[in-house]
Amino acid sequence: MNVESIFNMILRRLVGRAVNKGVDAGINAMAGRGRGRQAAAETEEQERVRAIRQERRARRAQRDNR
Secondary structure (H helix, E strand, O other): OOHHHHHHHHHHHHHHHHHHHHHHHHHHHHHOOOOOHHHHHHHHHHHHHHHHHHHHHHHHHHHHOO
16 A cells, blocks of 8 residues: 555545534524524523523522421
């Protein structure tokens, strides 16, 4: 095997991986699973819901401990 064929084999694998990552990123973006503004809004919503649940649990625990 000469150097040129080894170089081509490595380059083919690197380009293939780059293309796969690009395709995956495009699919995730179209499916709404990207890391954009919408993902940040979902995170804020999840934090708000988590805080509400934690508050309810604290009230319930305080009520049960009386």
